[in-house]
Amino acid sequence: MTEPVPPAGGVPTATYRLQLTPEFGFDAAAGLTGYLAELGVSHLYLSPVLQAVPSSQHGYDVTDHTRIRAEFGGEEGLRALAARGLPLVADIVPNHMTVPVPESANARLWDVLQHGPAAASAGWFDIDWADGKVTMPVLGDGVDVSAEVVADGDVLRYHDHEFPVRPGGGGLADQFYRLAPWRTPPGYRRFFDVSSLIGLRVEDPEVFEATHEVILRLVADGVISGLRVDHPDGLADPRGYLTRLRERAPVWTVAEKILIGDERLPADWACDGTTGYDALNMVTRLFVDPAGAAPLIDLFTGRTGFPRDYDTVRYEAKKQVLAQFFGGEMDRLTRREPELRAAMVELLAAMPVYRAYVVPGEEPPAETVKVIRAAADAAAGRADPALVARAAELVLSGPAETVTRFQQTCGPVMAKGVEDTALYRWYPLACLNEVGGEPDHFGVSAAEFHEFCAGMAPYTMTTLSTHDTKRSEDVRARLAVLSELPAEWAAAVDEWSRQVSFDPKLDYFAWQNLMAAWPISTERFAEFLYKSAREAKTSISWIAPDAAYEQGVREFAARAIEVCGPSVAAFTERIDACARVNSLGQKLVQLMMPGIPDVYQGSETTDFSLVDPDNRRPVDYAYRRTLLGAGGDSWDADKLHVTASALRVRSRLDPVAPYAPIETGDPGEPGEHAIAFARGEQAVVVATRFPAGLARRGGFGAATLTLPPGRWRDVLTGAPHTGRVPFAHLLARYPVALLEKE
Known part of the structure; x- marks a missing residue:
């Protein structure tokens, strides 16, 4: 087998993703570099940095490719951040720009709306000019266009929207665009179903150069050391795009490519791997007991009717x-x-x-x-x-x-x-309902996980939480416990449902997420349920709102917390010993498996966030900084200790170190409750699986693990180990072990 060749710019040992906002820009990020270096990451991974809508909290709504975002501190601020010593990985958005309000904020789009197919920028956008006009779906329901769209010099205005008048054009009918009701499909390719994001024709060399000029210059200057490519599946020619990008920016590059099942990234894509959803789903399933599938599906179908x-x-x-x-x-x-x-x-x-x-x-x-x-x-x-x-x-x-x-x-x-x-809609166990997830696939065996890892690209990204995950890793860690306790869970849901109910298609979903995200405010929980009901589209949707139903969602959220909160809290407290085992286990496995691990902002300690925007809330770094220095005896302290220890080992580990499974025990034996593997001759990882079942059988008993030859030290405890070690001894302090060869 040919040894993988790293990109010319080298690869990180680990990245840390930050969500930049107008309130948290380059200066704030610079203030974290010392903490992050101490934590053990090698690279700082930033959300999009090009100019976007000024108020944007995510940055994927780019308006101007020629500028680094002013709200963050501009290019000067970005260069100052890079000078703090942590190399930067930038998230780039080649697939689309925004259709802002007012539309004049996107100069390229304005040019096309004003001059039509003959515009200098006409080649930028994937527009349907079949009849010489582009449909712009901006009008409210029942709008009288003649009354509400008004001329203001060389601009037509509709509330906060504005559109240019073509040279020599008069009224609305004379323009290169038609204004249509907001539910109308737009006359351009868009991002998913989001009409406010217009598709770019980045396959055109001129468009590529113009949209990448700033990023490529910053790569050439050493300011940016790695790239994350957003949504390559939207491009006309992702292979060609990645080839051109690699030629111009020979740095570590990962693509946000969602892989399903056994699907693998095309070998001819010039990138180092994916952004890690494939790894995330495999790690999650490793800690889900497949024995829970039948009873949880029974519970789900009985309660929802699906x-x-x-x-x-x-x-x-x-x-x-x-x-x-x-x-x-x-x-x-x-x-x-x-x-x-x-x-x-x-x-x-x-x-x-x-x-x-x-x-x-x-x-x-x-x-x-x-x-x-x-x-x-x-x-x-x-x-x-x-x-x-x-x-x-x-x-x-x-x-x-x-x-x-x-x-x-x-x-x-x-x-x-x-x-x-x-x-x-289909959520017997919601921790399986992640981006790229298959919720009917309960669990994977240790052998299946080992096989997956053996086939991983060495420089692909791995992750457990992202800005787009539907539930954070610790929410999923709690939910995974339910696969071991389906009867106890069913009894708890029955008790809560007798006291508070609303919509059978939503209630069971609500109880899972309320328990797993506890404690949570009524506002956060209600917003989550409101979004989830609209996404499910069984009673309401984004295009078919229902004020009465939406009020019912909010009242249910409030009553569920008020009436059942103490019982939910008690149930969560009962399972948290097991959830902590899952949390530490999945974290250590993800950080030490093949690939380049990413830590999403704040997830070095426990984080019980739900879908965006909940998972993009500000992070309390003062608390984490103090905890990193002081330690302690808590789930937070343990997770931070495991994270920092693993990141430091990764900094000393060859990224192409072979992955070697270590036998833990056959099914039915205590050792089946563990997963173990080695990375080359440098490190050994051991993590506990199915902790509730392990407790029922009385622990590991006399079961042992045979370490590879040599003397090993557990970096979590400092304890030395060699040869054949009882699990009960190896995992006495933590439910995981990270051994480094002495």
Whole structure:
């Protein structure tokens, strides 16, 4: 096997992700560099830094590629941050820009709206100019355009929106755009179903250069040492884009690519790996007891009325979002052969992954052909088989426009149909409902986990929490315990539901997340449930609000905490000893498995956050800084100790150190409650699994672990070990061990 070649700029040993905001910019980040260096990370990983909407809390709504964001401190502030000694990894957004309000804040878009297809910036955006106009969905329901859209010199205004008047143009009908109701599909490719984010044509060399000029200059100057590429599946040619990027910026680069099941990153993508959702889901499942699957599914279906079959729920969700949100995309995809619309819809609904890797004019990879054929077989049972076959052939070897459009539509349909719909409907155990997750796959064996790790790219990113995770790692650690205690959990839910109820399709979801995020304020919990109900789209949605239902959600949240809070707190307290074991175990495994580990802001201690924006709240770094120096005897102190110890070992570990499984025991033996592996001849990792079951059997007893040859020291306790060691001795202080060779 050829040894992997690192990018020219080298690779981190570990990264730390910060969410920059107008309130927390480069100066604030600079104040953390000493703490983060002491924690043990090698690189600081920043959310997007180019100019975005001034009030943006995330930065993915870029307005100007020529400037570093002023609210953060501008380029001067970024350079000063880099000078503090921690190399920087930047999150870049090649797929889209924002359609701001007012629209004049995006100069490139303004140029296109004013001058149409002949504009200097016309090549920037993926616009449908079929009839010479681009549809802009900004109008409220029942708007009288003639009364509410007013002329103001060379600008047309509608509330806070503003649009340019074309040279020589008069009224609204004379423009290169049409204003349409807000539910109307826009006349441009967008990010998922978000009409306020307009797709870029970064495959055009001129657009690539203009949108990357600042980032490439900062890479060349050594200010930026690594890149994270947002949503490459949205691009017309992700392979070509990554190749061009690597040529111009030969630094460590990871792509936000969601992989499903056994899917692997294409070998011809010029990047070092993914942003880690594949690793996250494998680590989560490692701590979920598969024995809990049947009783938890029984409990879920009995309480919600949803079917046992997740595939059915996923299919129905994808069909719903295709009908509600992606009409415009389907129009463009089937414009040449409109009779294929139903077949294309079914083919998209049947696709199991976010993208089919077909490059127009090239022979598609065998795995891609297999995926498309399997989807076509499924679709043929729901649409005309001959038309489905024709659609599949077009997707594999048809005109470039069709091949590319289909691939660019796969991701949004998966994201909105699965991530943002099905995963809010089918949730027997919500820790499995993560980005890229498969909630019907309960648990993985140690052998399956070892096999996954053996196939990992050495420089890919690994993570447990991100700015996009639906539940933080410690929320998932608590939920995983339920897989070991389904009867006790069912009794608790029954007690709470007798006292407070609202909507069967939401209540059970609410109880899981209330318990796992406890303690939580009524406001945070209500906002989470409100968003979740809209995502599920069973009673309300973002495009079909219902004031009475929404008020009911908020009242349920308040009553659940007021009436059942003490009982929820007591249940959480009972399981937290086990949740702590899961929390420390998954953290150590993620930090020491193959790949470059990322620590999301604040997750070096316990963090019980829910979906964004809850997981982007400010972090109390003063507390963490004090705890790092003082230590203590708490879950927070233990997690920080495990994190810092592992990061320091990683700084001394060869990133391509081989991964070697260590036998812990056969199923049915005490050792099955542990996972162990070595990294080369330098480090050994041991973590406890299924702690509730381990406690029921009375602990590890006399079970032992045989260490690799040599003398080893547990960096967590300082204890020396060699040869055959009883688990009970090795894991006496912590439920995990991290051994370094002396």
